Amino acid sequence: MITHIEGKLVEKNPTDIVIDCNGVGYFINVSLHTFSQLPALENIKVFTHLQVREDAHTLYGFYEKAEREIFRLLVSVSGVGASTARTMLSSLTPEQVKDAIATEDAAVIQSVKGIGTKTAQRVILDLKDKVLKVEGLAGISTSSSNTNKNEALSALETLGFARKQSEKVCEKIIKQNPQATAEEIIKQALKNL
Numbered sequence: 196m197i198t199h200i201e202g203k204l205v206e207k208n209p210t211d212i213v214i215d216c217n218g219v220g221y222f223i224n225v226s227l228h229t230f231s232q233l234p235a236l237e238n239i240k241v242f243t244h245l246q247v248r249e250d251a252h253t254l255y256g257f258y259e260k261a262e263r264e265i266f267r268l269l270v271s272v273s274g275v276g277a278s279t280a281r282t283m284l285s286s287l288t289p290e291q292v293k294d295a296i297a298t299e300d301a302a303v304i305q306s307v308k309g310i311g312t313k314t315a316q317r318v319i320l321d322l323k324d325k326v327l328k329v330e331g332l333a334g335i336s337t338s339s340s341n342t343n344k345n346e347a348l349s350a351l352e353t354l355g356f357a358r359k360q361s362e363k364v365c366e367k368i369i370k371q372n373p374q375a376t377a378e379e380i381i382k383q384a385l386k387n388l
Contacts, residue, residue: 197254201240207233212256214241223256224277226266227285232258246270246277255281262289265326272321274314283307295319296326298370344369347380356388364388 200223202216209230214221223241225233233239241256242263255277257263262284269280269292283292286307295303296319304315344365351361361384368375368383375383 197243197245199240199242200254200256202238204233204236204239207236212241214239214256221254223254224281225256226262226281228262228288229256229258229284253277259289265289265292268322268325269318272314272318274317279307279309279314282309293326296322299323343375343377343380346377347384350377350381351384351388354385356384360388 200214200216200221202214202221204212205215205220206213207230209227211222211224212230212233214223223243225241229241233241241258242260243257244255244263244266246253246255255263255266257266266277266280266284269275269283270277275283283304287295287303291303294300299319301312301315301319304310304318305312310318347365348358348361351365352358364384364387365380367387368380372379
């Protein structure tokens with residue numbers, strides 16, 4: 196697998212670049228996010244993902260490793276190909292994609308051309324845990340509110356409420372008010388259970 200290419204940027208287009216590496220020109224597909232971060236024609240290093248298919252070997256390039264990891268996660272989802280993943284990373288920044296997946300915001304993912312409701316839901320379902328692990332994103336939906344949420348869940352369980360139902364209600368409360376204290380979460384949850 197080709198993991199990165201370093202060389203002189205000889206051609207730069209919004210969807211692709213050509214890097215001359217010791218006399219060999221590599222044609223690399225890029226997202227608009229990567230395109231906007233690349234300097235004008237000079238020596239650069241891009242992290243790559245090589246897609247091998249029966250009829251083609253296609254290189255995808257990324258300015259940052261984090262974007263490449265998000266791309267790889269996206270193409271691992273059934274129904275999301277490399278071009279859809281690249282479109283997603285062209286429409287949204289890698290941070291926006293991670294945030295949308297971690298907070299289960301299907302509307303943001305659906306805002307990308309070519310992604311419908313089912314695909315957006317599949318992306319969230321398949322990748323939420325992976326995104327949180329890979330990027331250490333426990334801070335998005337579970338930051339300081341994580342301990343507050345756990346405290347609230349323990350209290351609700353002690354009061355006799357089912358954990359799954361309590362968890363759904365607590366998640367909803369934390370989405371609306373990420374800074375909620377354990378007491379506030381419990382009070383709101385009791386109103387909704």
